[in-house]
Amino acid sequence: MNKIITSVVENIRTFTDVTTVFFIGGALSHRDTAYPVIGMSTNKSLFLKAAFPRAPLNNGIGRYVCQLQRVTLKFCKNNGSSRGMRDFLENDLLNFANENPGVVVYVKPRRHKTPVIVAEYLNGDRFWHSCRNYSREELLKWMEHIRTQAGDMTNVRLRKMWHTSFPSIQGPWTPWTFKNPEHIFAQYPNKEFGQAVQYKPTATEELKRLFKEQQEAKAVQNLTSS
Amino acid sequence: MTTLHSCAKMISQLHRLIPITCSGQRGFKRWVAPVKKVMAVRQKKMGPQPVPIRNTFLEWNFDAEIFAFNKRLSEQFDSELLVQALTHRSYVIQEEQKQRDVGITEPKLDIEDNREMIEEGAELTSRIVVSYLGKCLPLAPEECIFALHDHLLSQKTLAHVSSHIGTKDIILVAGNIADEGILADTFLALVSALTRSVDVIHAGAFVRDFLIATLAEKDLIEIWTPSNPLENLNEILRKDNRQLAEPRLISQTGINSLIPVYRVAVYSNKEFLGVGCGETIDVAKEVAATDALLRIFNLNNYQNLKYDLKVDISKDNMENLPLTKWCTENVQKVLQLKT
Numbered sequence: 187m188n189k190i191i192t193s194v195v196e197n198i199r200t201f202t203d204v205t206t207v208f209f210i211g212g213a214l215s216h217r218d219t220a221y222p223v224i225g226m227s228t229n230k231s232l233f234l235k236a237a238f239p240r241a242p243l244n245n246g247i248g249r250y251v252c253q254l255q256r257v258t259l260k261f262c263k264n265n266g267s268s269r270g271m272r273d274f275l276e277n278d279l280l281n282f283a284n285e286n287p288g289v290v291v292y293v294k295p296r297r298h299k300t301p302v303i304v305a306e307y308l309n310g311d312r313f314w315h316s317c318r319n320y321s322r323e324e325l326l327k328w329m330e331h332i333r334t335q336a337g338d339m340t341n342v343r344l345r346k347m348w349h350t351s352f353p354s355i356q357g358p359w360t361p362w363t364f365k366n367p368e369h370i371f372a373q374y375p376n377k378e379f380g381q382a383v384q385y386k387p388t389a390t391e392e393l394k395r396l397f398k399e400q401q402e403a404k405a406v407q408n409l410t411s412s
Numbered sequence: 413m414t415t416l417h418s419c420a421k422m423i424s425q426l427h428r429l430i431p432i433t434c435s436g437q438r439g440f441k442r443w444v445a446p447v448k449k450v451m452a453v454r455q456k457k458m459g460p461q462p463v464p465i466r467n468t469f470l471e472w473n474f475d476a477e478i479f480a481f482n483k484r485l486s487e488q489f490d491s492e493l494l495v496q497a498l499t500h501r502s503y504v505i506q507e508e509q510k511q512r513d514v515g516i517t518e519p520k521l522d523i524e525d526n527r528e529m530i531e532e533g534a535e536l537t538s539r540i541v542v543s544y545l546g547k548c549l550p551l552a553p554e555e556c557i558f559a560l561h562d563h564l565l566s567q568k569t570l571a572h573v574s575s576h577i578g579t580k581d582i583i584l585v586a587g588n589i590a591d592e593g594i595l596a597d598t599f600l601a602l603v604s605a606l607t608r609s610v611d612v613i614h615a616g617a618f619v620r621d622f623l624i625a626t627l628a629e630k631d632l633i634e635i636w637t638p639s640n641p642l643e644n645l646n647e648i649l650r651k652d653n654r655q656l657a658e659p660r661l662i663s664q665t666g667i668n669s670l671i672p673v674y675r676v677a678v679y680s681n682k683e684f685l686g687v688g689c690g691e692t693i694d695v696a697k698e699v700a701a702t703d704a705l706l707r708i709f710n711l712n713n714y715q716n717l718k719y720d721l722k723v724d725i726s727k728d729n730m731e732n733l734p735l736t737k738w739c740t741e742n743v744q745k746v747l748q749l750k751t
Contacts (some may be wrong), residue, residue, distance in 0.1 A: 243576040247628050247719050248621025251484055255578050258471050288484030292471035306466075308578050351629050352714070360689060361665045362675060370663065 533600030546730030
Protein backbone atom coordinates (compact mmCIF):
# COMPACT_ATOMS: atom_id res chain seq x y z
CA MET A 187 0.00 0.00 0.00
CA ASN A 188 2.74 2.32 1.06
CA LYS A 189 4.57 1.67 -2.18
CA ILE A 190 1.52 2.36 -4.29
CA ILE A 191 0.89 5.70 -2.58
CA THR A 192 4.47 6.86 -3.04
CA SER A 193 4.43 5.86 -6.69
CA VAL A 194 1.20 7.82 -7.20
CA VAL A 195 2.80 10.83 -5.52
CA GLU A 196 5.81 10.46 -7.80
CA ASN A 197 3.52 10.33 -10.80
CA ILE A 198 1.65 13.44 -9.78
CA ARG A 199 4.90 15.23 -9.26
CA THR A 200 6.21 14.37 -12.72
CA PHE A 201 2.86 15.35 -14.19
CA THR A 202 2.93 18.77 -12.61
CA ASP A 203 6.50 19.22 -13.81
CA VAL A 204 5.36 19.11 -17.40
CA THR A 205 4.39 22.70 -18.08
CA THR A 206 4.21 22.64 -21.82
CA VAL A 207 2.25 20.22 -23.95
CA PHE A 208 3.43 19.85 -27.52
CA PHE A 209 1.43 18.48 -30.36
CA ILE A 210 2.52 17.43 -33.82
CA GLY A 211 3.58 20.48 -35.73
CA GLY A 212 4.66 22.22 -32.55
CA ALA A 213 1.30 23.70 -32.02
CA LEU A 214 -0.41 24.24 -28.73
CA SER A 215 0.81 25.12 -25.31
CA HIS A 216 -0.87 24.71 -22.00
CA ARG A 217 0.70 27.20 -19.72
CA ASP A 218 -1.77 29.88 -18.73
CA THR A 219 -1.79 28.21 -15.36
CA ALA A 220 1.24 26.19 -14.43
CA TYR A 221 -0.86 23.14 -13.71
CA PRO A 222 -3.39 21.49 -15.94
CA VAL A 223 -6.91 22.39 -14.96
CA ILE A 224 -9.00 19.27 -14.63
CA GLY A 225 -12.74 18.97 -14.97
CA MET A 226 -13.42 22.32 -16.59
CA SER A 227 -15.34 22.46 -19.82
CA THR A 228 -15.88 25.57 -21.92
CA ASN A 229 -17.00 26.26 -25.44
CA LYS A 230 -14.40 29.00 -25.76
CA SER A 231 -12.61 27.05 -28.47
CA LEU A 232 -15.59 27.54 -30.78
CA PHE A 233 -14.71 31.21 -31.12
CA LEU A 234 -11.11 30.52 -32.07
CA LYS A 235 -9.96 30.47 -35.66
CA ALA A 236 -10.14 26.93 -36.97
CA ALA A 237 -7.10 25.58 -38.75
CA PHE A 238 -5.15 22.51 -39.68
CA PRO A 239 -1.51 21.95 -38.79
CA ARG A 240 0.33 22.94 -41.94
CA ALA A 241 4.00 23.07 -42.84
CA PRO A 242 4.65 26.52 -44.29
CA LEU A 243 6.24 26.45 -47.75
CA ASN A 244 6.46 22.62 -47.82
CA ASN A 245 8.99 22.80 -45.03
CA GLY A 246 10.92 19.55 -44.99
CA ILE A 247 10.19 18.45 -48.54
CA GLY A 248 13.08 20.42 -49.97
CA ARG A 249 15.08 21.16 -46.88
CA TYR A 250 14.23 22.02 -43.29
CA VAL A 251 14.15 25.69 -42.39
CA CYS A 252 13.66 26.82 -38.79
CA GLN A 253 10.54 28.98 -38.97
CA LEU A 254 11.51 31.25 -36.09
CA GLN A 255 13.30 34.17 -37.71
CA ARG A 256 13.89 36.49 -34.77
CA VAL A 257 13.19 36.71 -31.10
CA THR A 258 13.23 39.77 -28.87
CA LEU A 259 13.72 39.34 -25.14
CA LYS A 260 12.54 42.40 -23.23
CA PHE A 261 13.33 42.67 -19.53
CA CYS A 262 14.07 45.04 -16.67
CA LYS A 263 17.53 45.20 -15.14
CA ASN A 264 16.40 45.52 -11.54
CA ASN A 265 12.77 44.49 -11.22
CA GLY A 266 12.16 41.19 -9.46
CA SER A 267 9.75 39.91 -12.06
CA SER A 268 12.61 39.80 -14.58
CA ARG A 269 14.89 37.76 -12.36
CA GLY A 270 14.39 34.50 -14.25
CA MET A 271 14.87 36.31 -17.54
CA ARG A 272 18.14 37.83 -16.31
CA ASP A 273 19.32 34.40 -15.18
CA PHE A 274 18.42 33.03 -18.58
CA LEU A 275 20.28 35.80 -20.38
CA GLU A 276 23.39 35.30 -18.24
CA ASN A 277 23.51 31.51 -18.47
CA ASP A 278 21.66 30.17 -21.49
CA LEU A 279 21.28 32.84 -24.13
CA LEU A 280 24.71 32.36 -25.71
CA ASN A 281 24.08 28.63 -26.04
CA PHE A 282 20.73 29.31 -27.64
CA ALA A 283 22.25 31.75 -30.13
CA ASN A 284 25.09 29.34 -30.94
CA GLU A 285 22.77 26.44 -31.52
CA ASN A 286 20.41 28.50 -33.68
CA PRO A 287 22.48 30.74 -35.93
CA GLY A 288 19.42 31.26 -38.15
CA VAL A 289 17.54 33.07 -35.40
CA VAL A 290 18.34 36.72 -34.74
CA VAL A 291 18.18 37.40 -31.00
CA TYR A 292 17.54 40.91 -29.75
CA VAL A 293 17.80 41.77 -26.06
CA LYS A 294 16.03 44.91 -24.99
CA PRO A 295 16.31 46.20 -21.42
CA ARG A 296 13.55 48.56 -20.33
CA ARG A 297 12.89 49.95 -16.92
CA HIS A 298 10.19 48.68 -14.58
CA LYS A 299 8.32 46.60 -17.07
CA THR A 300 7.32 42.98 -17.23
CA PRO A 301 9.72 40.68 -19.09
CA VAL A 302 8.36 39.63 -22.46
CA ILE A 303 9.26 37.27 -25.29
CA VAL A 304 8.35 38.40 -28.79
CA ALA A 305 8.94 35.79 -31.46
CA GLU A 306 8.62 36.51 -35.17
CA TYR A 307 8.05 33.78 -37.71
CA LEU A 308 8.71 33.44 -41.42
CA ASN A 309 4.99 33.35 -42.19
CA GLY A 310 4.63 36.83 -40.67
CA ASP A 311 3.21 35.73 -37.32
CA ARG A 312 4.23 37.56 -34.18
CA PHE A 313 4.02 35.63 -30.92
CA TRP A 314 3.97 37.75 -27.78
CA HIS A 315 4.28 36.18 -24.36
CA SER A 316 4.57 37.73 -20.93
CA CYS A 317 7.21 36.05 -18.76
CA ARG A 318 6.43 37.74 -15.47
CA ASN A 319 8.03 35.91 -12.53
CA TYR A 320 9.16 33.02 -14.72
CA SER A 321 12.09 30.96 -13.57
CA ARG A 322 15.11 30.25 -15.74
CA GLU A 323 13.94 26.67 -16.35
CA GLU A 324 10.52 27.82 -17.47
CA LEU A 325 12.12 30.26 -19.89
CA LEU A 326 14.28 27.49 -21.30
CA LYS A 327 11.15 25.50 -22.04
CA TRP A 328 9.43 28.49 -23.59
CA MET A 329 12.39 29.24 -25.82
CA GLU A 330 12.36 25.63 -26.97
CA HIS A 331 8.64 25.95 -27.62
CA ILE A 332 8.89 29.10 -29.75
CA ARG A 333 11.87 27.66 -31.61
CA THR A 334 10.02 24.52 -32.62
CA GLN A 335 6.61 25.91 -33.53
CA ALA A 336 5.94 26.98 -37.11
CA GLY A 337 3.93 30.10 -36.32
CA ASP A 338 1.74 31.59 -33.64
CA MET A 339 -0.78 28.86 -32.90
CA THR A 340 -2.16 30.21 -29.62
CA ASN A 341 -5.42 31.55 -30.98
CA VAL A 342 -6.04 28.63 -33.26
CA ARG A 343 -8.32 25.66 -32.80
CA LEU A 344 -6.90 22.62 -34.54
CA ARG A 345 -9.70 20.90 -36.40
CA LYS A 346 -7.62 17.79 -36.76
CA MET A 347 -4.21 16.77 -35.60
CA TRP A 348 -3.14 16.15 -39.18
CA HIS A 349 -3.67 17.55 -42.64
CA THR A 350 -3.36 16.15 -46.12
CA SER A 351 -3.74 17.67 -49.56
CA PHE A 352 -4.75 14.21 -50.78
CA PRO A 353 -7.67 13.21 -48.58
CA SER A 354 -8.42 9.96 -50.37
CA ILE A 355 -5.68 7.66 -51.57
CA GLN A 356 -7.98 5.23 -53.35
CA GLY A 357 -9.93 8.03 -55.07
CA PRO A 358 -13.32 9.48 -54.26
CA TRP A 359 -16.22 7.17 -53.51
CA THR A 360 -18.46 6.34 -56.43
CA PRO A 361 -21.62 4.26 -56.50
CA TRP A 362 -19.48 1.45 -57.93
CA THR A 363 -16.73 1.38 -55.35
CA PHE A 364 -16.35 -2.19 -53.96
CA LYS A 365 -19.17 -3.41 -56.13
CA ASN A 366 -19.14 -7.06 -57.12
CA PRO A 367 -18.23 -7.29 -60.85
CA GLU A 368 -20.64 -10.24 -61.19
CA HIS A 369 -23.52 -7.79 -60.81
CA ILE A 370 -22.65 -6.05 -64.08
CA PHE A 371 -23.64 -8.96 -66.31
CA ALA A 372 -26.47 -10.29 -64.16
CA GLN A 373 -29.95 -10.33 -65.62
CA TYR A 374 -32.51 -8.74 -63.33
CA PRO A 375 -34.75 -9.74 -61.68
CA ASN A 376 -32.22 -12.22 -60.42
CA LYS A 377 -33.08 -14.89 -57.87
CA GLU A 378 -29.59 -15.27 -56.49
CA PHE A 379 -28.80 -11.57 -56.01
CA GLY A 380 -32.37 -10.72 -55.09
CA GLN A 381 -32.71 -12.98 -52.07
CA ALA A 382 -32.30 -11.76 -48.52
CA VAL A 383 -28.74 -11.70 -47.18
CA GLN A 384 -27.88 -14.95 -45.41
CA TYR A 385 -25.57 -14.30 -42.53
CA LYS A 386 -23.26 -17.05 -41.32
CA PRO A 387 -23.12 -17.69 -37.56
CA THR A 388 -20.78 -15.28 -35.83
CA ALA A 389 -17.64 -16.39 -34.04
CA THR A 390 -19.36 -15.92 -30.67
CA GLU A 391 -22.30 -18.05 -31.72
CA GLU A 392 -19.93 -20.69 -33.02
CA LEU A 393 -18.05 -20.69 -29.71
CA LYS A 394 -21.30 -20.94 -27.79
CA ARG A 395 -22.34 -23.92 -29.92
CA LEU A 396 -19.02 -25.67 -29.39
CA PHE A 397 -19.23 -25.05 -25.64
CA LYS A 398 -22.75 -26.43 -25.51
CA GLU A 399 -21.72 -29.52 -27.46
CA GLN A 400 -18.81 -30.03 -25.08
CA GLN A 401 -21.10 -29.72 -22.04
CA GLU A 402 -23.57 -32.18 -23.48
CA ALA A 403 -20.82 -34.66 -24.33
CA LYS A 404 -19.53 -34.36 -20.77
CA ALA A 405 -23.01 -34.92 -19.35
CA VAL A 406 -23.42 -38.06 -21.49
CA GLN A 407 -19.98 -39.31 -20.41
CA ASN A 408 -20.89 -38.74 -16.73
CA LEU A 409 -24.12 -40.63 -17.15
CA THR A 410 -22.45 -43.60 -18.84
CA SER A 411 -19.60 -43.77 -16.29
CA SER A 412 -21.99 -43.66 -13.30
CA MET B 413 1.88 1.51 13.36
CA THR B 414 3.13 0.80 9.86
CA THR B 415 0.09 2.52 8.35
CA LEU B 416 0.68 5.54 10.60
CA HIS B 417 4.29 5.57 9.49
CA SER B 418 3.31 5.49 5.81
CA CYS B 419 0.76 8.25 6.34
CA ALA B 420 3.38 10.45 7.97
CA LYS B 421 5.71 9.77 5.08
CA MET B 422 3.06 10.67 2.57
CA ILE B 423 2.16 13.91 4.35
CA SER B 424 5.83 14.84 4.41
CA GLN B 425 5.85 14.45 0.63
CA LEU B 426 2.47 16.07 0.12
CA HIS B 427 3.55 19.50 1.26
CA ARG B 428 5.86 19.61 -1.71
CA LEU B 429 2.92 19.23 -4.05
CA ILE B 430 1.08 22.28 -5.26
CA PRO B 431 -2.65 21.73 -5.13
CA ILE B 432 -4.58 21.85 -8.38
CA THR B 433 -6.93 24.77 -7.98
CA CYS B 434 -9.91 25.67 -10.06
CA SER B 435 -11.03 29.22 -9.44
CA GLY B 436 -14.21 30.18 -11.21
CA GLN B 437 -15.33 33.71 -11.77
CA ARG B 438 -18.68 34.96 -10.54
CA GLY B 439 -20.94 37.49 -12.14
CA PHE B 440 -21.18 39.01 -15.57
CA LYS B 441 -18.66 41.58 -16.69
CA ARG B 442 -21.21 44.07 -17.90
CA TRP B 443 -18.65 46.63 -18.93
CA VAL B 444 -16.95 44.46 -21.54
CA ALA B 445 -19.44 44.73 -24.39
CA PRO B 446 -19.98 48.54 -24.17
CA VAL B 447 -16.22 49.18 -24.00
CA LYS B 448 -15.57 46.94 -26.99
CA LYS B 449 -18.33 48.65 -28.95
CA VAL B 450 -16.87 52.10 -28.27
CA MET B 451 -13.40 50.89 -29.18
CA ALA B 452 -14.69 49.44 -32.44
CA VAL B 453 -16.41 52.73 -33.32
CA ARG B 454 -13.24 54.69 -32.60
CA GLN B 455 -11.13 52.28 -34.64
CA LYS B 456 -13.47 52.67 -37.58
CA LYS B 457 -13.31 56.45 -37.27
CA MET B 458 -9.49 56.34 -37.34
CA GLY B 459 -9.47 54.48 -40.65
CA PRO B 460 -6.82 51.99 -41.73
CA GLN B 461 -3.63 52.45 -39.76
CA PRO B 462 -0.14 52.10 -41.30
CA VAL B 463 1.42 48.70 -40.72
CA PRO B 464 4.48 48.94 -38.43
CA ILE B 465 7.62 48.43 -40.51
CA ARG B 466 9.96 45.99 -38.85
CA ASN B 467 13.26 47.44 -40.07
CA THR B 468 12.50 50.84 -38.60
CA PHE B 469 12.26 49.38 -35.07
CA LEU B 470 14.90 50.10 -32.48
CA GLU B 471 15.76 46.40 -32.20
CA TRP B 472 17.05 45.93 -35.73
CA ASN B 473 20.51 44.89 -36.84
CA PHE B 474 20.82 44.52 -40.59
CA ASP B 475 24.15 42.67 -40.51
CA ALA B 476 22.81 40.14 -38.02
CA GLU B 477 19.73 39.65 -40.19
CA ILE B 478 21.88 39.00 -43.27
CA PHE B 479 24.02 36.50 -41.34
CA ALA B 480 20.94 34.72 -40.02
CA PHE B 481 19.32 34.64 -43.47
CA ASN B 482 22.29 32.72 -44.82
CA LYS B 483 22.38 30.30 -41.89
CA ARG B 484 18.63 29.78 -41.77
CA LEU B 485 18.49 28.54 -45.35
CA SER B 486 21.79 26.63 -44.82
CA GLU B 487 23.10 28.49 -47.86
CA GLN B 488 26.47 29.89 -48.84
CA PHE B 489 25.64 33.35 -50.15
CA ASP B 490 28.52 35.74 -50.38
CA SER B 491 27.36 38.47 -48.00
CA GLU B 492 28.16 41.37 -50.35
CA LEU B 493 26.34 39.71 -53.23
CA LEU B 494 23.46 38.90 -50.91
CA VAL B 495 23.10 42.56 -49.91
CA GLN B 496 23.23 43.58 -53.55
CA ALA B 497 20.53 41.04 -54.41
CA LEU B 498 18.35 42.55 -51.70
CA THR B 499 18.87 46.15 -52.82
CA HIS B 500 16.07 47.41 -55.02
CA ARG B 501 16.64 50.21 -57.51
CA SER B 502 14.16 52.47 -55.71
CA TYR B 503 16.32 52.29 -52.57
CA VAL B 504 19.37 53.62 -54.41
CA ILE B 505 17.31 56.45 -55.91
CA GLN B 506 15.95 57.29 -52.47
CA GLU B 507 19.44 57.41 -50.95
CA GLU B 508 20.69 59.64 -53.77
CA GLN B 509 17.74 61.95 -53.27
CA LYS B 510 18.57 62.15 -49.58
CA GLN B 511 22.09 63.33 -50.43
CA ARG B 512 20.73 65.85 -52.92
CA ASP B 513 18.37 67.21 -50.29
CA VAL B 514 21.37 67.81 -48.02
CA GLY B 515 23.06 69.79 -50.80
CA ILE B 516 25.37 67.31 -52.52
CA THR B 517 24.92 67.96 -56.25
CA GLU B 518 26.63 64.79 -57.47
CA PRO B 519 25.78 62.07 -54.98
CA LYS B 520 28.17 59.12 -54.95
CA LEU B 521 27.06 55.89 -53.38
CA ASP B 522 28.89 52.61 -53.30
CA ILE B 523 25.72 50.54 -53.27
CA GLU B 524 24.70 48.55 -56.29
CA ASP B 525 21.13 47.62 -57.08
CA ASN B 526 19.86 44.27 -58.25
CA ARG B 527 18.49 45.10 -61.73
CA GLU B 528 21.17 43.07 -63.48
CA MET B 529 20.76 40.20 -61.05
CA ILE B 530 17.00 40.06 -61.58
CA GLU B 531 17.44 39.63 -65.32
CA GLU B 532 20.16 37.03 -64.91
CA GLY B 533 18.21 35.24 -62.17
CA ALA B 534 15.02 35.15 -64.25
CA GLU B 535 16.82 33.41 -67.07
CA LEU B 536 18.65 31.01 -64.76
CA THR B 537 15.55 30.12 -62.75
CA SER B 538 13.58 29.55 -65.91
CA ARG B 539 16.21 27.20 -67.33
CA ILE B 540 16.63 25.36 -64.03
CA VAL B 541 12.89 24.82 -63.66
CA VAL B 542 12.47 23.59 -67.23
CA SER B 543 15.41 21.19 -67.13
CA TYR B 544 14.44 19.89 -63.67
CA LEU B 545 10.86 19.19 -64.73
CA GLY B 546 12.11 17.61 -67.96
CA LYS B 547 14.31 15.29 -65.93
CA CYS B 548 11.50 14.45 -63.49
CA LEU B 549 8.77 13.90 -66.03
CA PRO B 550 10.43 12.59 -69.18
CA LEU B 551 7.15 11.25 -70.59
CA ALA B 552 5.17 14.47 -70.12
CA PRO B 553 4.62 16.59 -73.25
CA GLU B 554 6.37 19.90 -73.71
CA GLU B 555 3.12 21.82 -73.15
CA CYS B 556 2.80 20.39 -69.66
CA ILE B 557 6.37 21.33 -68.74
CA PHE B 558 5.82 24.90 -69.97
CA ALA B 559 2.52 25.20 -68.12
CA LEU B 560 4.17 24.10 -64.87
CA HIS B 561 7.06 26.46 -65.59
CA ASP B 562 4.68 29.39 -66.10
CA HIS B 563 2.89 28.53 -62.88
CA LEU B 564 6.15 28.38 -60.91
CA LEU B 565 7.54 31.58 -62.39
CA SER B 566 4.33 33.53 -61.95
CA GLN B 567 4.67 36.58 -59.75
CA LYS B 568 2.31 35.16 -57.16
CA THR B 569 4.24 31.92 -56.62
CA LEU B 570 7.61 33.66 -56.60
CA ALA B 571 6.41 36.29 -54.12
CA HIS B 572 4.95 33.61 -51.85
CA VAL B 573 8.23 31.70 -51.82
CA SER B 574 10.27 34.85 -51.39
CA SER B 575 8.34 36.11 -48.39
CA HIS B 576 8.38 32.66 -46.76
CA ILE B 577 12.14 32.37 -46.87
CA GLY B 578 12.33 35.66 -44.97
CA THR B 579 13.19 38.37 -47.49
CA LYS B 580 10.18 40.50 -46.65
CA ASP B 581 11.76 42.46 -43.80
CA ILE B 582 15.31 42.66 -45.10
CA ILE B 583 14.68 43.93 -48.63
CA LEU B 584 16.15 47.40 -49.09
CA VAL B 585 13.44 49.34 -50.87
CA ALA B 586 12.18 52.93 -50.82
CA GLY B 587 9.45 53.30 -48.24
CA ASN B 588 10.48 49.95 -46.70
CA ILE B 589 7.40 48.16 -47.99
CA ALA B 590 8.04 45.45 -50.56
CA ASP B 591 5.07 44.65 -52.78
CA GLU B 592 4.48 41.37 -54.61
CA GLY B 593 6.51 42.35 -57.67
CA ILE B 594 9.55 43.35 -55.65
CA LEU B 595 9.37 40.17 -53.57
CA ALA B 596 9.24 38.06 -56.72
CA ASP B 597 12.15 39.93 -58.30
CA THR B 598 14.21 39.52 -55.16
CA PHE B 599 13.87 35.75 -55.32
CA LEU B 600 15.21 35.80 -58.89
CA ALA B 601 18.05 38.08 -57.80
CA LEU B 602 18.86 35.63 -54.99
CA VAL B 603 19.22 32.78 -57.49
CA SER B 604 21.65 34.91 -59.47
CA ALA B 605 23.58 35.85 -56.32
CA LEU B 606 23.86 32.20 -55.33
CA THR B 607 25.12 31.27 -58.79
CA ARG B 608 27.79 33.94 -58.51
CA SER B 609 28.67 32.89 -54.93
CA VAL B 610 28.88 29.12 -55.56
CA ASP B 611 27.77 27.68 -58.92
CA VAL B 612 24.73 26.88 -61.02
CA ILE B 613 24.28 23.34 -59.68
CA HIS B 614 24.08 24.69 -56.15
CA ALA B 615 21.60 27.36 -57.26
CA GLY B 616 19.62 24.53 -58.88
CA ALA B 617 19.29 22.85 -55.48
CA PHE B 618 18.10 26.15 -54.00
CA VAL B 619 15.43 26.55 -56.69
CA ARG B 620 14.40 22.92 -56.28
CA ASP B 621 14.05 23.08 -52.49
CA PHE B 622 12.13 26.33 -52.32
CA LEU B 623 10.39 26.86 -55.63
CA ILE B 624 9.84 23.51 -57.34
CA ALA B 625 8.95 21.81 -54.04
CA THR B 626 5.81 23.98 -53.87
CA LEU B 627 4.37 21.64 -56.51
CA ALA B 628 4.10 18.99 -53.80
CA GLU B 629 0.99 20.72 -52.50
CA LYS B 630 -0.54 21.18 -55.93
CA ASP B 631 -2.68 18.97 -58.08
CA LEU B 632 -0.78 18.92 -61.36
CA ILE B 633 -4.03 18.40 -63.28
CA GLU B 634 -5.30 21.73 -62.00
CA ILE B 635 -2.31 23.45 -63.57
CA TRP B 636 -2.34 21.58 -66.88
CA THR B 637 -4.79 19.28 -68.64
CA PRO B 638 -4.59 18.36 -72.31
CA SER B 639 -7.17 20.18 -74.43
CA ASN B 640 -9.33 18.04 -76.77
CA PRO B 641 -8.27 14.89 -74.90
CA LEU B 642 -10.10 12.38 -77.08
CA GLU B 643 -8.58 13.75 -80.31
CA ASN B 644 -5.12 13.87 -78.78
CA LEU B 645 -5.47 10.33 -77.47
CA ASN B 646 -6.56 9.07 -80.89
CA GLU B 647 -3.67 10.91 -82.52
CA ILE B 648 -1.16 9.22 -80.22
CA LEU B 649 -2.75 5.79 -80.69
CA ARG B 650 -2.69 6.23 -84.46
CA LYS B 651 1.03 7.06 -84.36
CA ASP B 652 1.64 4.02 -82.17
CA ASN B 653 -0.21 1.84 -84.72
CA ARG B 654 -2.80 0.82 -82.18
CA GLN B 655 -6.54 0.69 -82.57
CA LEU B 656 -8.33 3.98 -81.94
CA ALA B 657 -9.79 4.65 -78.53
CA GLU B 658 -13.14 3.03 -77.92
CA PRO B 659 -15.17 4.66 -75.14
CA ARG B 660 -17.54 2.20 -73.45
CA LEU B 661 -20.17 2.89 -70.86
CA ILE B 662 -19.20 0.61 -68.00
CA SER B 663 -21.83 1.66 -65.48
CA GLN B 664 -24.48 4.26 -64.80
CA THR B 665 -26.77 5.21 -61.98
CA GLY B 666 -29.59 7.63 -61.26
CA ILE B 667 -30.39 8.15 -64.94
CA ASN B 668 -33.91 9.39 -64.27
CA SER B 669 -32.85 11.61 -61.40
CA LEU B 670 -31.47 15.16 -61.27
CA ILE B 671 -27.94 13.88 -60.66
CA PRO B 672 -27.23 11.01 -63.02
CA VAL B 673 -23.73 9.53 -63.13
CA TYR B 674 -22.18 7.78 -66.06
CA ARG B 675 -18.89 5.94 -65.93
CA VAL B 676 -17.02 5.58 -69.16
CA ALA B 677 -13.77 3.72 -69.80
CA VAL B 678 -11.62 3.97 -72.91
CA TYR B 679 -10.19 0.85 -74.47
CA SER B 680 -7.92 0.22 -77.40
CA ASN B 681 -8.24 -3.29 -78.80
CA LYS B 682 -9.87 -4.42 -75.52
CA GLU B 683 -6.93 -3.00 -73.57
CA PHE B 684 -7.88 -0.64 -70.76
CA LEU B 685 -6.54 2.91 -71.10
CA GLY B 686 -8.42 5.06 -68.63
CA VAL B 687 -11.70 5.67 -66.82
CA GLY B 688 -13.79 8.71 -65.90
CA CYS B 689 -17.14 9.75 -64.47
CA GLY B 690 -19.48 12.56 -65.51
CA GLU B 691 -23.07 13.73 -65.37
CA THR B 692 -23.47 13.25 -69.11
CA ILE B 693 -21.90 10.62 -71.33
CA ASP B 694 -19.96 13.26 -73.30
CA VAL B 695 -18.40 14.74 -70.16
CA ALA B 696 -17.52 11.25 -68.91
CA LYS B 697 -15.88 10.45 -72.25
CA GLU B 698 -13.70 13.56 -72.04
CA VAL B 699 -12.73 12.77 -68.45
CA ALA B 700 -11.88 9.18 -69.38
CA ALA B 701 -9.73 10.32 -72.31
CA THR B 702 -7.93 12.82 -70.04
CA ASP B 703 -7.29 10.06 -67.54
CA ALA B 704 -5.90 7.83 -70.28
CA LEU B 705 -3.56 10.60 -71.47
CA LEU B 706 -2.36 11.30 -67.94
CA ARG B 707 -1.63 7.60 -67.49
CA ILE B 708 0.35 7.56 -70.74
CA PHE B 709 2.29 10.70 -69.72
CA ASN B 710 2.95 9.23 -66.25
CA LEU B 711 1.28 12.26 -64.62
CA ASN B 712 -1.49 10.37 -62.83
CA ASN B 713 0.55 9.85 -59.69
CA TYR B 714 1.86 12.85 -57.78
CA GLN B 715 4.67 10.67 -56.44
CA ASN B 716 6.28 10.71 -59.88
CA LEU B 717 7.50 14.23 -59.16
CA LYS B 718 10.72 13.81 -57.19
CA TYR B 719 12.31 16.53 -55.11
CA ASP B 720 15.79 15.11 -54.65
CA LEU B 721 17.27 15.25 -58.16
CA LYS B 722 20.24 17.36 -59.11
CA VAL B 723 20.26 19.33 -62.33
CA ASP B 724 23.07 20.91 -64.25
CA ILE B 725 21.54 23.27 -66.80
CA SER B 726 24.64 23.11 -68.99
CA LYS B 727 24.11 19.35 -69.50
CA ASP B 728 20.50 18.50 -68.76
CA ASN B 729 18.41 19.91 -71.57
CA MET B 730 14.69 19.55 -71.62
CA GLU B 731 13.89 17.35 -74.60
CA ASN B 732 10.24 16.60 -73.98
CA LEU B 733 8.20 16.25 -77.15
CA PRO B 734 5.28 18.50 -78.04
CA LEU B 735 1.85 16.84 -78.18
CA THR B 736 1.86 16.91 -81.99
CA LYS B 737 5.02 14.77 -82.14
CA TRP B 738 4.32 12.62 -79.11
CA CYS B 739 4.32 8.87 -79.73
CA THR B 740 5.89 6.00 -77.80
CA GLU B 741 8.56 5.39 -80.43
CA ASN B 742 9.74 9.02 -80.48
CA VAL B 743 9.80 9.19 -76.70
CA GLN B 744 11.85 6.00 -76.45
CA LYS B 745 14.31 7.42 -79.00
CA VAL B 746 14.73 10.61 -76.94
CA LEU B 747 15.17 8.63 -73.72
CA GLN B 748 17.79 6.37 -75.33
CA LEU B 749 19.70 9.38 -76.63
CA LYS B 750 19.74 10.82 -73.12
CA THR B 751 21.24 7.68 -71.59
